[in-house]
Amino acid sequence: MIDNKRRILLKGSLGAGAVGVAVGAGLLTPGTVLAAWPKTAFMAEDQSTALKDLLGSDSIEDSDKVKIKAPDIAENGAVVPVTVEGEVSSAKTISIFAAGNSTPLIASFEMSESSVPFVSTRIKMAKTADVVAVVQTPDGLLGAAKPVKVTIGGCGG
Amino acid sequence: MSDIKIRAKSSNGVTTVKSLMSHVMETGLRKDKETGEPIPAHFIQEVTAKWKDQVVMTALWSGGVSKNPYLSFKFNGGEPGDAIEITWFDNQGNSETGTAEIS
Structure with missing residues (x-):
């Protein structure tokens, strides 16, 4: 021993x-080496662990100030367009989760002083689940969820 | 791998940037259909966007972003003719930079 x-x-x-x-x-x-890519957060198998590692807290306030644009039904889970907008005066980060994926954290966007709280990208979804967006503001984390029905999953193969 | 396609447009003091990168974005979870061997993870981990040498946005990504990633964002400021520069770094040490002028 x-x-x-x-x-x-x-x-x-x-x-x-x-x-x-x-x-x-x-x-x-x-x-x-250059950047602090938050490996633990991206490897986390649940959203709460990922959030704690990434933003230091998992307490999200549901807010209608966070707008998620995503399709109701995604035929191809490999390409799901997602747009997140925060109707807030100041956002530090915007994070996107696919709640049904084995590692839910998809992306986190670090805003600058000149940023408008708006990001749009395309994500992979393993199965029908919520897309969750979290906007980090000086007053805490604001979040919203939008269910997306996935016909063919986009993570396996 | 090819160039990063960037389109940036300023309107009412806000610049909207749309970009398209060329990358396999392998999660590392997929297996080769014929051999059954796992396909190694190969995805963009970080994207930085600069406007006139000032970082306006940094994106941190997992393999959960779709193949040949699309990224759009907005910032306050920017005049037609200003330079926008987007650089990505992937988990295998590759990187690529693309530039465009705001229209």
């Missing part, structure tokens, strides 16, 4: 060295 732990510790310190080598060899992406 003790031997085992020592081994893990050893592996750990070796691992740290290997990361440097991997970066040098271009095995690790410069993207992940």
